[in-house]
Amino acid sequence: MQPINGYGVAKVLDSTHPKYAKDDLVWGSTGWEEYSLVTAPQLLIKIQHTDVPLSYYTGILGMPGVTAYAGLYEVCSPKKGEYVYVSAASGAVGQLVGQFAKLAGCYVVGSAGSKEKVDLLKNKFGFDDAFNYKEEPDLDAALKRCFPQGIDIYFENVGGKMLDAVLLNMRLRGRIAVCGMISQYNLEKPEGVHNLEQLIGKRIRLEGFLAGDYYHLYPKFLELVIPAIREGKMVYVEDIAEGLENAPAALVGLFTGRNVGKQLVAVA
Amino acid sequence: MQPINGYGVAKVLDSTHPKYAKDDLVWGSTGWEEYSLVTAPQLLIKIQHTDVPLSYYTGILGMPGVTAYAGLYEVCSPKKGEYVYVSAASGAVGQLVGQFAKLAGCYVVGSAGSKEKVDLLKNKFGFDDAFNYKEEPDLDAALKRCFPQGIDIYFENVGGKMLDAVLLNMRLRGRIAVCGMISQYNLEKPEGVHNLEQLIGKRIRLEGFLAGDYYHLYPKFLELVIPAIREGKMVYVEDIAEGLENAPAALVGLFTGRNVGKQLVAVA
Numbered sequence: 094m095q096p097i098n099g100y101g102v103a104k105v106l107d108s109t110h111p112k113y114a115k116d117d118l119v120w121g122s123t124g125w126e127e128y129s130l131v132t133a134p135q136l137l138i139k140i141q142h143t144d145v146p147l148s149y150y151t152g153i154l155g156m157p158g159v160t161a162y163a164g165l166y167e168v169c170s171p172k173k174g175e176y177v178y179v180s181a182a183s184g185a186v187g188q189l190v191g192q193f194a195k196l197a198g199c200y201v202v203g204s205a206g207s208k209e210k211v212d213l214l215k216n217k218f219g220f221d222d223a224f225n226y227k228e229e230p231d232l233d234a235a236l237k238r239c240f241p242q243g244i245d246i247y248f249e250n251v252g253g254k255m256l257d258a259v260l261l262n263m264r265l266r267g268r269i270a271v272c273g274m275i276s277q278y279n280l281e282k283p284e285g286v287h288n289l290e291q292l293i294g295k296r297i298r299l300e301g302f303l304a305g306d307y308y309h310l311y312p313k314f315l316e317l318v319i320p321a322i323r324e325g326k327m328v329y330v331e332d333i334a335e336g337l338e339n340a341p342a343a344l345v346g347l348f349t350g351r352n353v354g355k356q357l358v359a360v361a
Numbered sequence: 362m363q364p365i366n367g368y369g370v371a372k373v374l375d376s377t378h379p380k381y382a383k384d385d386l387v388w389g390s391t392g393w394e395e396y397s398l399v400t401a402p403q404l405l406i407k408i409q410h411t412d413v414p415l416s417y418y419t420g421i422l423g424m425p426g427v428t429a430y431a432g433l434y435e436v437c438s439p440k441k442g443e444y445v446y447v448s449a450a451s452g453a454v455g456q457l458v459g460q461f462a463k464l465a466g467c468y469v470v471g472s473a474g475s476k477e478k479v480d481l482l483k484n485k486f487g488f489d490d491a492f493n494y495k496e497e498p499d500l501d502a503a504l505k506r507c508f509p510q511g512i513d514i515y516f517e518n519v520g521g522k523m524l525d526a527v528l529l530n531m532r533l534r535g536r537i538a539v540c541g542m543i544s545q546y547n548l549e550k551p552e553g554v555h556n557l558e559q560l561i562g563k564r565i566r567l568e569g570f571l572a573g574d575y576y577h578l579y580p581k582f583l584e585l586v587i588p589a590i591r592e593g594k595m596v597y598v599e600d601i602a603e604g605l606e607n608a609p610a611a612l613v614g615l616f617t618g619r620n621v622g623k624q625l626v627a628v629a
Contacts, residue, residue, distance in 0.1 A: 300560070
């Protein structure tokens with residue numbers, strides 16, 4: 094049977110590839126299993142810095158990190174003083190987008206689905222403001238309260254109604270990086286987005302992207318992030334499920350927002 | 362009473378502005394009236410070439426021309442051999458987008474709302490293919506028939522269901538210039554667009570724009586278009602209503618697709 098794939102951290106036990114030797118640590122696409130046979134080693138990245146938690150290579154130093162970095166810096170080109178909004182902001186990617194935006198000198202607001210997560214955004218990740226979308230009957234009003242001047246950059250993780258409300262609050266020449274639309278993935282038919290006309294008068298750019306297009310920036314990314322972690326300027330929250338047997342429930346929990354921070358499964 | 366404004370061609374009868382003298386011809390924002398008092402002359406452009414029909418300065422040589430030029434060339438950067446789709450393709454802007462795309466070496470398909478318009482697209486404007494969207498029960502199937510390889514560039518004039526069908530047929534790194542969404546303007550609530558998730562995996566860029574941001578390119582634009590008109594390499598179809606009294610009906614006709622080509626009103 095083909096294993097389910099996911100991003101993992103692994104130690105090389107044996108290798109016929111000249112680039113990888115026994116005991117090398119790598120991160121990349123591995124199986125949901127204790128031992129993986131990797132037939133596409135070009136999808137692995139060798140781990141150079143081991144003075145940080147190795148689990149970080151599934152998060153802040155892995156695909157979610159590159160996603161946040163590329164989506165914010167490369168797709169949206171934030172300028173100092175711009176207004177940035179992040180949805181699903183306490184998740185694997187969102188918590189990093191907010192921190193990258195603060196490093197760029199932006200004003201950052203995030204939304205999440207519980208009081209606990211909103212507290213994390215404000216008190217741990219350094220967001221300027223945050224709100225619990227589940228307690229906002231009117232998302233447009235919530236955004237107008239948090240962004241009386243409007244939004245320059247929206248990092249889109251959820252889609253649907255949230256995107257519609259954001260479109261009403263975007264500023265001239267706003268940029269929306271479309272990273273995910275998790276609110277839509279399990280619907281039989283995705284919700285309609287009604288406010289796309291806003292794109293025209295405000296000259297808004299809405300752009301989908303994948304981290305995979307930006308791995309050539311990984312060395313530059315590490316130069317920023319490794320010192321930021323060491324100096325405590327960036328933090329990362331993980332939610333670790335113990336044992337492969339708990340992996341399916343952890344996956345399902347992503348869609349109900351049960352996880353707080355990056356969901357991991359500790360396999361071995 | 363404030364006159365309704367629109368883009369017009371006019372002759373200067375009197376001027377206190379150093380840039381404009383009696384008998385100068387200008388185009389730009391004027392009133393729906395026989396005589397206009399222009400208090401914002403910076404919104405006018407002086408007409409230099411008079412060996413072309415002056416009405417062209419409301420179309421191919423005016424705002425619609427700059428719209429087509431900027432939306433296609435500046436927003437979408439077409440490359441030779443790319444697949445371009447234009448909706449409302451026989452209209453003031455669409456007919457020009459198709460011709461600009463052909464000049465760039467692209468494969469171009471347009472849609473319009475009557476057999477007469479489809480014939481124009483294929484036989485007068487040089488589109489490679491065209492279809493009547495009113496006779497297509499399944500827009501997705503129509504696009505798959507016309508673009509078995511998919512669409513690289515969509516010039517969006519209509520919105521709604523058409524955009525949804527296009528999203529399903531976009532290629533990797535496709536670009537959508539959002540110029541207008543005429544199918545949505547008179548709806549109490551705009552239709553929902555359901556397929557925006559397509560943006561992510563295909564890294565599609567959807568970008569709104571206005572011609573007004575590109576008037577600095579007008580001299581460069583004229584260098585391309587004036588010779589193209591003189592040499593018969595670009596053509597323009599106008600639908601002229603005679604007399605200001607017919608202007609309201611002509612305006613309403615835009616929303617039902619009654620006009621064929623750029624709708625004009627000959628005032629004097």
